[in-house]
Each structure stands twice: as structure tokens, then as C-alpha cells.
Amino acid sequence: MANQDPEAERARRISSRPDETRPRGSIFDSFKDNLTSFKYMLVVAGLGAFLVGALIFIFIRELDTTGVWTMQIGLAILVVAVIISWRQVARAVFGRRGRYGVNTLIIVASFIALLTFGNLVLWSFSNQDNPPGWLRTDVTANKQFGLSEQTVQLLTDLREPIQATVFLQVNSAEGAAAWRDTQDLLSEFSRRAADDFEFRLIDPVLQPNVAADYGVTQTPAIAIEATASRRTDIVVGGNPLTSPDIFDEQGITTAMLVVNQVRQKQVFFISGHGERDISSTGDEGEGFAQVALALIRDNYRVSSSTLIDLLPQIFSNSEDDFPAALIFADPKSELVSASGELRDETDILRQYMLRGGSVIFMFEPNPNASYANLLGEFGVALGTGHLVDVTSFVAPEADFLQITRANRQFDPPHPITEPIDVVYMPGATFIGRTITDDAIPRTTTGEAHLTLTGLATTTLNSWEELGDTDEFDLDEDRPGPFPVAVAVEALAPIGFSPQIVEGELIRTNIVVIGDTDFASDRYFSSAKNGDFLANAVNWAVRDFELISIRSKTKVFRELVLTRSERDFVRWSGWLLMPSLISAIGIWSWWRRR
Known part of the structure; x- marks a missing residue:
């Protein structure tokens, strides 16, 4: 016992005392003993401050500055703790267990660095002019972030550089969101056009003189300007308060076609037979004002005229004056003789088509005989009653047809209907054919004078209602399915010979649709009604590239x-x-x- 350590002996005596005789420490002493050192208090305080600051920054955006300062204070406390405890830190890092941790940290950091470097390389390549398609792939269902092949081709073939000036106020949350979407869209144009497309943002309130110079009277708008010739076209956008997607690819592409002096084709809505009015904006919604605006956006010159007034243009030899297409929207009276002319309107139309003109007909049930007779020469038959479809309709009206791709009602495939999934037709009549493929005349090279393709049909549970009620009568009504729209590619009507100019056969395109209301102002925006008619016009005048530049609809899932x-x-x-x-x-x- 003589050699026993005095400190150990003292500790033994204290531990042998009864509990009530042991010295009691304060709560602070106990807390300090548990932390073992002030440096651990600094670590806890630093980590706590950093965590609280991060939570404030993430969840309370109004106090993001406070959150950043709190995180900085926490980092400063941790730095002080590391400086005070540098020996323990060095031992933890360079010790046996520390080396394993450092190795793991180096591996993780190297992996993250490689990913970051690879991402930067791909990002730099993708932001170069005309990046390869595999590098920028739009995986959205309707390709809402990419440009169509036709737009990319137009950007590649620009005759002169383009500058897009966006007039938009961005001092509100809605305006800022609209600018972000617009910037993304225009950046895609710029990326695909190399150095030939630039854009800028102008606040029309702060810089009204710039807006006045471009002739901008309504905002938001984009002025598309050819920088060399100074030709300008204005694209008016939507309301930022409604949606940030205020501009679309179609509008910008059309404006680029205009300033690049791509010839504007003339499309005439025929009048004089009680047709729908393209300037009517009445409450009933039967007008075709929305159709006219859609065709103008497609870079067509749209106007209304009678067949008699179009005689000089139809029979002129000028390509610029010749109408690209004539549209009959629900004619209510017969084709009549032209006053003072040797040819009647039927002959005018026939000669127009023989010269390569295209026609779009839209009828309601029980159309006039003169149109049926003329179209019969092109192998098309017009129904008399209205169609009822009890499988695919808009409730509660069984004669309000719903044409859907899911029901295979757009078969066989055709360029007009390829991008269409749903069309509504209230009160349609059927469009049939008067001749079989075997009976169609052919040229000496074996090419058929007529090629008829159905665009849309009813389902098997449909019929042509010839009575007063929408109930099938086996003795009176005819069962379906029935075509409700037909596309015709013709070299000549039956009984006529094809025309040849400079060694080339003259061709005409005809589209016949058994409904007119589907494209009226009331139903134009329903489903893909507007796109269906616009595609028909594009196909008829052979502007096939415009069919694939329709406005993309964002699907809300x-x-x-x-x-x-x-x-x-x-x-x-x-x-x-x-x-x-x-x-x-x-x-x-x-x-x-």
C-alpha cells in the first residue's frame, strides 16, 4: 500500500463514500463534462447554425438573405473549431481510419468531378451552332421544346440575317415567366441558325420610340426583321396573365417566311351563294373569322370574292395572280351562269381545276345538286341525310360526331390527318365515291386520273339518318361506317383529258368535308378542328411543310x-x-x- 498512487487512493475513497456524502457538480459542469471540450461546443454550434440557415434559405424564400448569413456564420464557427483542434483534425485525417475516409472522399469527389466535366463538355457542344440531333433530344410527348424539321431547314436556308426584337414588360412575375419561355424558344432558333438569328428584349414603356419605329401598337409582340433589307413582320403574342407561352414556333416561322420574301399564295373564300363570312364575329359563332386568321398566320393572302370577279385571275398566265385555292364554306344556293359570260360557274370551276387550281368544299347535310354533279366528275358523291354515330359522339347528341384516332377513324394515313387525334363535327353528312379504282381512266404511262383517299370516317355503329328522328330505321336509313372527308388528287375530271404544260402533267388537289360548323368560330378551337382545316388548305396548295409546324399543345397531366x-x-x-x-x-x- 506504500507504493499506491495518492490520486488513485483519493479517487477510491471518494467512490466508497455514500451517495449523500459525494460532492455534487452543477448542471453546467455535467454538460461540460459530456461535451468534454469547448471545441465540441463550437462544432455543434457551427453545424446547428449552418443547418438552420439552410432550412431558412430553402423553405422561407422571403428570408433567403438571412439564411445565407446564418450559413456563413455557421461555417465561420466551424473554421474556428478546426483551427483550435487542428491536432485532432490532423490525427483524424492522417490516422489509419482517417486515411480510409480520405480515400473514400477522394473517390467520391473524383466521380463527381468527372460527371461535372462531362456535363460541361456536352453542354458546350449542345450550345454550339447546329448541334447534332443526338446531342439535343426532346423526350416530351409532343416535342414541345424542339423545332420542327421544316423550321430548322428554313433557318439553314435564310437569305439574310434575322433579328427578333421582343417587346415585353418583365417587371412582374407573369412578365418574367413569359420572358423565360420566350427566351428558351428564341434561343432554340438562334442555336439552329448559327450567326443568322439574334434576339433582344425591349421594354415598350421604357423605350416607346423603339416600338414606334417598328410599328408595334400592341404588346407583347416580336418584330422579326431582315437586317439587310429591313423588311419587318410583327408577331403579336398572347396574354402573360393567362399563360407564359405567349409566342409559338408557327408564328415566328411564318414571320420569317414573310421577311425572307417567300411568295404569299392567294386563298379566296368564295361568296355569292350564301357561304360563311370570314369577317363575321357575331355572337352565334357561325362565321369563319378564326379560319381566316389561321391562314394569314400560315403566310397566305386571304380574301373573299365571287367566282365572276375571279375570272381575270383564273385565266391569267401570271403565277402571282393565279389563286392557289378556292374555299366553299357551306354554299346554300346553286352554281349559276355567269352574267355576260359564255361559261357558267360550273365550267369556271372545272377550268380552274384543269389549270392546276385547288378547291376545298365544306357542306352541310342535303347540299345542292350542282355541286354534287361537279364533284361527281371527280369521283366524289355527296350524302343527303345527316350522320348518327352511337359509339363516338359528343354527349348527349348522337349526331355530334367525334372523330378520334383511338377508334382508327383517321385510317388510312394521310398528311392532312397525320398530326390530328380528335375532331368534332356537329351535324355532318357523308362523302362517298362514284367510281371504283378499276374504272378510273389512266394515262399512257399508267397513272390514274383520280386518286381518292378517305380522311375521316364514322364507326361501325353509325348510319345516315334520312328521317326526322335519330333512331335507326332498317327500311329507310343506311348503315355505316361512312367517310366524312375525302382528299382527291386529280389529273382531270372523268371525261376530260389531262393538261400538259412544258412536258409536265397539271395536277389539282380537292378536299371535300361533310361538315362546315366544325371550322366555324364556335368550334374552331375545339380539339384539333382548326388544325384539320388548316392542314387541308396546306395540303391542297402543296405547302406540306406547314402541316408539321402547328402550335404545340402542352398536356396537363x-x-x-x-x-x-x-x-x-x-x-x-x-x-x-x-x-x-x-x-x-x-x-x-x-x-x-
Whole structure:
């Protein structure tokens, strides 16, 4: 006992005392003993401040500056703790266990660095002019972030550089969101056009003189300007308060066609037979004002005229004066003789088509005989009653047809209907054919004078209603399915010889649709009604590239959950996964220990 350490003996005596005789320490002493050192208090304070600051920055955006300062204070405290405890830090890093941790950290950091470097390389290549297609792939369902092949080709073949000036106020949340979407769209144009497309933003309130110089009277708008010739076309955008997608590819591409002096084709809506009015904006919505605006956006010159007034243009030898297409929208009276002319209107139309002109006909049930007789020469028959379809219709009216791709009602494939998925036709009549393929005359080279293709049909559970009620009568009504739209490629009507100019056969395109209301102002924006008619005009005048530059519709996809399902998603995200990961970590640590 003589050699026993005095300190150990003192500790033994204290531990042998009864509990009530032992010296009691304060709560602070106990807390300090648990932390073992002031430096650990600094570590806890630093980590806590950094975590609180991060939470403030993430969840309370109004206090993001406070969150940043709190995180900086936390980092400063941690730096002080590292300086004070540099020996322990060095031992932890360069010790045996520390070396394993450092090696793991180096591996993780190297992997992240490689990913970052690869991402930067791909990003730099993708932002070069005309990047390869595999590098920039739009994986959205309707390709809403990319440009069509036709637009890319137009940008490649620009005759002179283009500058787009966007007139938009961005001092509001809605305006800023609209500018971000517009900037993304124009950046895609700029990226695909090399150095031939530039854009800028102008606030029309702060710089009204610039807007006045371009003739901008309505905003938001984009002035598309050919920088060499100074030709300018204005694209008026939508309302930023409604949607940030205020501009689309179609409008900008059309404006570029205009300033690049691509010839504007003339499209005439025929009048004089009670047809729909392209200037009517009445409350009933039967006018065709929306159709006219859509065709103007497609770079056509649109106007209304009678066949008699068009005689000089139809029979002129000028390509610029010749009408590209004539549109009959629900003619209510017969084709009549031209006053003072040797040819009647039927002959005028026939000669116009023999000279290469294209025609779009839209009829309501029970059309006039003169149109049926003329179209019969091109192998087309017009129905008399209205169609009823009890499988595909807009409830509650069975004669309000719903033509859908899901029901295979757009077969066989055709350029007009390729981008169409749904069309509504209220009160349609059927469009048939008067001649079989075997009976169609052919040229000496074997080419058929007529090629008829159905564009849209009713389902098997449909019929042509010839009575007063929408109930099938086996003795009176005719069962379906029935075509409701037909496209005709013709060299000549039956009984006529094809025309040849400079060794080339003259061709005409005809589209016959058994409904007119589908394209009226009331239904133009329903489903793809407007696109269906615009595509028909594009195909008829052989502007096939415009068919694929329609405005892209953003699909709203909603996940509908019950309350219990919503709670499960919420709590599993907040608690289940973190708890599971923590449990696996603790189990792994316990096994190693």
C-alpha cells in the first residue's frame, strides 16, 4: 500500500463514500463534462447554425438573405473549431481510419468531378451552332421544346440575317415567366441558325420610340426583321396573365417566311351563294373569322370574292395572280351562269381545276345538286341525310360526331390527318365515291386520273339518318361506317383529258368535308378542328411543310389521389425513406462495431 498512487487512493475513497456524502457538480459542469471540450461546443454550434440557415434559405424564400448569413456564420464557427483542434483534425485525417475516409472522399469527389466535366463538355457542344440531333433530344410527348424539321431547314436556308426584337414588360412575375419561355424558344432558333438569328428584349414603356419605329401598337409582340433589307413582320403574342407561352414556333416561322420574301399564295373564300363570312364575329359563332386568321398566320393572302370577279385571275398566265385555292364554306344556293359570260360557274370551276387550281368544299347535310354533279366528275358523291354515330359522339347528341384516332377513324394515313387525334363535327353528312379504282381512266404511262383517299370516317355503329328522328330505321336509313372527308388528287375530271404544260402533267388537289360548323368560330378551337382545316388548305396548295409546324399543345397531366393515398405519399417521402436509410446505416455501423 506504500507504493499506491495518492490520486488513485483519493479517487477510491471518494467512490466508497455514500451517495449523500459525494460532492455534487452543477448542471453546467455535467454538460461540460459530456461535451468534454469547448471545441465540441463550437462544432455543434457551427453545424446547428449552418443547418438552420439552410432550412431558412430553402423553405422561407422571403428570408433567403438571412439564411445565407446564418450559413456563413455557421461555417465561420466551424473554421474556428478546426483551427483550435487542428491536432485532432490532423490525427483524424492522417490516422489509419482517417486515411480510409480520405480515400473514400477522394473517390467520391473524383466521380463527381468527372460527371461535372462531362456535363460541361456536352453542354458546350449542345450550345454550339447546329448541334447534332443526338446531342439535343426532346423526350416530351409532343416535342414541345424542339423545332420542327421544316423550321430548322428554313433557318439553314435564310437569305439574310434575322433579328427578333421582343417587346415585353418583365417587371412582374407573369412578365418574367413569359420572358423565360420566350427566351428558351428564341434561343432554340438562334442555336439552329448559327450567326443568322439574334434576339433582344425591349421594354415598350421604357423605350416607346423603339416600338414606334417598328410599328408595334400592341404588346407583347416580336418584330422579326431582315437586317439587310429591313423588311419587318410583327408577331403579336398572347396574354402573360393567362399563360407564359405567349409566342409559338408557327408564328415566328411564318414571320420569317414573310421577311425572307417567300411568295404569299392567294386563298379566296368564295361568296355569292350564301357561304360563311370570314369577317363575321357575331355572337352565334357561325362565321369563319378564326379560319381566316389561321391562314394569314400560315403566310397566305386571304380574301373573299365571287367566282365572276375571279375570272381575270383564273385565266391569267401570271403565277402571282393565279389563286392557289378556292374555299366553299357551306354554299346554300346553286352554281349559276355567269352574267355576260359564255361559261357558267360550273365550267369556271372545272377550268380552274384543269389549270392546276385547288378547291376545298365544306357542306352541310342535303347540299345542292350542282355541286354534287361537279364533284361527281371527280369521283366524289355527296350524302343527303345527316350522320348518327352511337359509339363516338359528343354527349348527349348522337349526331355530334367525334372523330378520334383511338377508334382508327383517321385510317388510312394521310398528311392532312397525320398530326390530328380528335375532331368534332356537329351535324355532318357523308362523302362517298362514284367510281371504283378499276374504272378510273389512266394515262399512257399508267397513272390514274383520280386518286381518292378517305380522311375521316364514322364507326361501325353509325348510319345516315334520312328521317326526322335519330333512331335507326332498317327500311329507310343506311348503315355505316361512312367517310366524312375525302382528299382527291386529280389529273382531270372523268371525261376530260389531262393538261400538259412544258412536258409536265397539271395536277389539282380537292378536299371535300361533310361538315362546315366544325371550322366555324364556335368550334374552331375545339380539339384539333382548326388544325384539320388548316392542314387541308396546306395540303391542297402543296405547302406540306406547314402541316408539321402547328402550335404545340402542352398536356396537363394530373395525378389524382385520395386523401389516404396523398397522406401516404407525403409521410413516406418525409419519414419512411429517411428512417429506412437511417436504420440501414445504424445496422451497418453496429455490425462493423
